[in-house]
Amino acid sequence: MMREQVAQAPASAVAPTLLALRGVGKVFSNGVTALSDVDLTIREGDFLSLLGPSGCGKSTALRLIAGLSTPTSGVLDWRGGGSLDRANIGFVFQEPTLLPWASVFDNVWLPLRLKGISRAKAAPAITQMLARVHLTGFENAVPRELSGGMKMRVSIARAMVTKPRVLLMDEPFAALDEITRFKLNNDLLELWQDERFTVVFVTHSVFESVFLSNRVVVMAARPGRVFDELAIEAAYPRDEAFRTSPDYAGLCRQASDVLVNAINSTAGLHHDGH
Amino acid sequence: MTAIDERTLKLDPEEARRVRQERFERIGRWLLPLAIMILAIWLWDRICVWNEVPQYILPRPGVVMQTLYNDAGLLFSSLLVTLRITFLSLALAVIGGVGLSVLFAQSKWVEMSFFPFAIVLQVTPIVAIFPLINIYVNNQTTKLLLCAWIVAFFPILSNTTLGLNSVDRNLRDLFKLNGATRWQQLRYLRLPAAMPYFLGGLKIAGGLSLIGAVVAEFVAGTTGQSSGLASRIIEAGYRLNAPRLFAALLLISLTGILIFLVLSLISHLILRRWHESALKQER
Numbered sequence: 001m002m003r004e005q006v007a008q009a010p011a012s013a014v015a016p017t018l019l020a021l022r023g024v025g026k027v028f029s030n031g032v033t034a035l036s037d038v039d040l041t042i043r044e045g046d047f048l049s050l051l052g053p054s055g056c057g058k059s060t061a062l063r064l065i066a067g068l069s070t071p072t073s074g075v076l077d078w079r080g081g082g083s084l085d086r087a088n089i090g091f092v093f094q095e096p097t098l099l100p101w102a103s104v105f106d107n108v109w110l111p112l113r114l115k116g117i118s119r120a121k122a123a124p125a126i127t128q129m130l131a132r133v134h135l136t137g138f139e140n141a142v143p144r145e146l147s148g149g150m151k152m153r154v155s156i157a158r159a160m161v162t163k164p165r166v167l168l169m170d171e172p173f174a175a176l177d178e179i180t181r182f183k184l185n186n187d188l189l190e191l192w193q194d195e196r197f198t199v200v201f202v203t204h205s206v207f208e209s210v211f212l213s214n215r216v217v218v219m220a221a222r223p224g225r226v227f228d229e230l231a232i233e234a235a236y237p238r239d240e241a242f243r244t245s246p247d248y249a250g251l252c253r254q255a256s257d258v259l260v261n262a263i264n265s266t267a268g269l270h271h272d273g274h
Numbered sequence: 275m276t277a278i279d280e281r282t283l284k285l286d287p288e289e290a291r292r293v294r295q296e297r298f299e300r301i302g303r304w305l306l307p308l309a310i311m312i313l314a315i316w317l318w319d320r321i322c323v324w325n326e327v328p329q330y331i332l333p334r335p336g337v338v339m340q341t342l343y344n345d346a347g348l349l350f351s352s353l354l355v356t357l358r359i360t361f362l363s364l365a366l367a368v369i370g371g372v373g374l375s376v377l378f379a380q381s382k383w384v385e386m387s388f389f390p391f392a393i394v395l396q397v398t399p400i401v402a403i404f405p406l407i408n409i410y411v412n413n414q415t416t417k418l419l420l421c422a423w424i425v426a427f428f429p430i431l432s433n434t435t436l437g438l439n440s441v442d443r444n445l446r447d448l449f450k451l452n453g454a455t456r457w458q459q460l461r462y463l464r465l466p467a468a469m470p471y472f473l474g475g476l477k478i479a480g481g482l483s484l485i486g487a488v489v490a491e492f493v494a495g496t497t498g499q500s501s502g503l504a505s506r507i508i509e510a511g512y513r514l515n516a517p518r519l520f521a522a523l524l525l526i527s528l529t530g531i532l533i534f535l536v537l538s539l540i541s542h543l544i545l546r547r548w549h550e551s552a553l554k555q556e557r
Contacts, residue, residue, distance in 0.1 A: 068447050091451050097444040100548045101466050113462070114452045142548050162452075 015043040017079045018166065018198055019065065024074035026060050026224075034060040036223035038074070042166075047192060047199045049209035049216045051255065053263050057224020058202045062168050065200060066091055090159030090197075092169040096151035098143040098158075104130070105139040108157045115162075122161075129157045132191060149180035156188070160195075167192075169201045173208065185211055186239065193236055206259055210251045211243060218255070220262040227262040230255055333517040338524065341517035349506065349518075353525050356502035359415070359487040360533070363422030367479050370423065371430025372472065379438040379464060380456075389435075396428040400486065404493045417494055422486030426479040433475030437468025470549045473541040480533045488526060 019042040026035040035057040042048055050058040063069040064076065066089055098107045105126055106113075112122040130136055133153040143151055152172060159167060173181045189212060192199055203209050209216045213232055220227040234247055242248050285293065315335050321327065322334045329337060342349065374392070378385035400421055411417045441464055449459050491504035503522050510519040545551060 066447075066451060068450065089451065091448065093444045093448075095444060097442065097448060099445070099463070099466070101469070110448075110462070111452045114449070114454045114458055144548060 015045050018042050018044045018046070019079065020077040021061075021064075022075050022077060024061075024064065024071045024076065026057070026064065026069070027072045033223040035064075035071075036225050038224075038226050040217060040226060042198060042200060045196055045198055046215055047189075047201065047213045049201045049203055049213040050219055051203055051206065051209045051216050051259060052219030052224075052227070053221055053259075053266070054204065055224070056219040056221040056262075058219050059170055060224065061219075062170050062200060062202050065089075065166075066168050088165040090162065090164035090167045092152075092155050092159045092167065092172045094171045094174055096143065096148075096155040098151060098154055100143050103140050103142055104135060104146070104154050107143070107154055108161050110158060111162050125161055126157075129161045132160070133157045133187065147180075148176055149184060152176065152184060153187075156191075160191070160197075163195075164197060166198045166200065169199065171202050171204065174204070181208070182240075182243070188212070189236070189238060206252055206255045210248065210255050211238060216255055218258045218262050221266045227265065228258050230258060330514040330516050333520055337517050338520040342521040342524065345518055345521065349503070349521060349525060352501060352503045352506045352522070353529065356484075356487050356491070356504070356526070357529065359418045359422055359490070359502065360484045360529075363419050363426055363486060364480060364483040366419065366423045367427035367430055367483060368476065371427045371475065371479070372434055374431050375434035375438055375468075376460065376465075378435050379460070385435065392428060392431055395424055400425050400489060401493055404490070408494070414494065418487060418490040421490030421493075422483050425486030425489070426483035429478040429482065430472065430475040433471045433478075434468050437471025438464045440471070441467045470545055470551060473537075473544065477534065477537045477541060480537045481530055484526070484530050484533060 021038050021040040021042075024035060024038040024040075025033070027033050038057075038061065040061075050061060052058050060069070064071055099110065102110070106119075108126045108129060109119060109122050112125065113119070127136075127139075130139065133156055135150065135153050135157065138146065138150065143154070146154070155172070173184055176184065185208065199212075201209070201212060210232055214236075216230040216232060218227045218230065219225065230251075232251055234242065234251065318332075319334050319336065322332055333341075374388075378389065403424070404421060407417055407420055411420060445463060445467075446459075449463055454462070487502070488504045491502045492508065495505070495508070503526055506522045507519055510516070510522065
């Protein structure tokens with residue numbers, strides 16, 4: 001199993017394309033160009049991070065991929081079965097976004113319930129999913145009785161209970177403290193390696209993106225665009241040892257430099273405009 | 275629970291003072307209003323005695339209680355009449371208010387078109403509308419119901435509409451992502467989210483439906499066998515029967531308080547696990 005996971009990162013270079021964004025742009029009605037001419041290929045099994053300063057359109061890109069919004073220009077080309085069924089997409093918001101009146105169990109049930117699956121029929125999948133995110137025993141708790149990290153776990157369980165092929169995450173751990181964030185990073189990676197889904201992860205943290213991803217796509221603002229891409233070729237599984245390794249520090253420095261360039265490119269553009 | 279835990283601890287003077295103060299506040303919350311009420315009633319009684327106020331102007335509290343007991347048959351049958359109108363109109367207000375707000379929630383256009391009508395109904399004094407109702411409606415009960423309903427339904431309508439429209443945007447997206455139908459979104463998301471708002475409106479409407487029922491009866495001026503508490507009050511006023519007037523008034527007040535307490539309890543029971551308003555203050 002170990003060898004298989006080690007092999008995963010380089011293998012993604014030849015993995016089949018899942019989604020290709022070609023020349024995608026988004027202009028809002030207030031005149032803001034959120035995205036401009038974005039070309040991006042997402043491959044099966046990728047853990048791809050969109051990294052960038054605020055206003056670079058990374059969340060907009062995620063909403064476009066989710067189908068919550070339509071592009072002004074360009075196309076999203078889903079491979080392997082035309083347009084991807086929404087059932088194949090899981091979404092995790094920045095906030096846990098749980099139903100406050102429903103128990104943990106019923107919150108995870110929700111996506112299945114909306115598909116008409118009864119509580120009893122859904123129970124095995126829900127129980128299994130809650131175990132995967134280490135929430136066994138909290139089935140009957142309501143969200144307000146949980147800590148921020150636990151709420152986020154429920155949110156992840158809810159997104160994963162339908163076994164989606166793509167998991168979209170919009171700065172999911174940004175509001176958590178560092179210790180909780182590290183723990184959730186580790187658990188998410190474990191889940192990803194076991195289930196082999198594709199992740200598109202929006203973040204503004206260099207360290208988080210490098211730790212998690214095999215590809216970091218750095219974006220720049222005004223207009224939102226892809227600035228550069230970094231392959232993070234460190235082997236999985238990545239654990240706490242990796243977090244303190246010189247390799248990790250080097251990769252973070254590399255990503256950080258690219259991000260600084262991306263931010264400066266915006267500043268320069270802004271300056272030229274005057 | 276926390277108080278017991280703290281007693282076994284060794285507390286510094288500041289914490290101990292706080293525990294003591296909390297205990298006083300807990301007791302004082304009940305004791306203080308009760309003491310003031312008793313004092314007021316005692317003073318009322320004394321004023322009647324000291325000034326030798328005649329009974330038909332201001333009866334002593336004891337006499338009011340005696341009348342409540344003596345006229346119990348008459349008064350309580352009247353109370354039942356008033357209660358019937360109150361609860362029927364409250365039920366209709368719930369059905370009408372929730373029904374209309376669900377209709378409004380279906381489309382911004384419907385809401386924009388019809389909400390002004392609801393406001394017109396709300397702001398026009400019911401006493402002024404009543405002569406019209408009197409002309410158009412024959413049945414006495416229907417008249418009263420209509421009056422009480424007009425008074426009571428607006429808080430439910432406006433609160434529930436607000437609740438249905440204040441659903442978290444991300445949750446809405448989540449439902450969209452999972453391909454939820456309009457009905458599913460209403461059933462599993464918007465209605466539960468509107469519940470605290472609806473219950474807030476219900477608490478107001480409960481009191482208003484009683485007021486509506488009494489006012490309607492006043493302006494309708496019903497008398498005779500099947501008349502409610504309002505007509506008892508008018509009747510007692512004409513006959514200078516102040517003790518009965520006070521007794522009827524007391525019954526109306528107690529009913530209003532009871533309705534409020536029951537609705538508050540219902541609201542607390544429904545919301546206690548998840549909504550901020552029903553949670554105990556945590557330090």
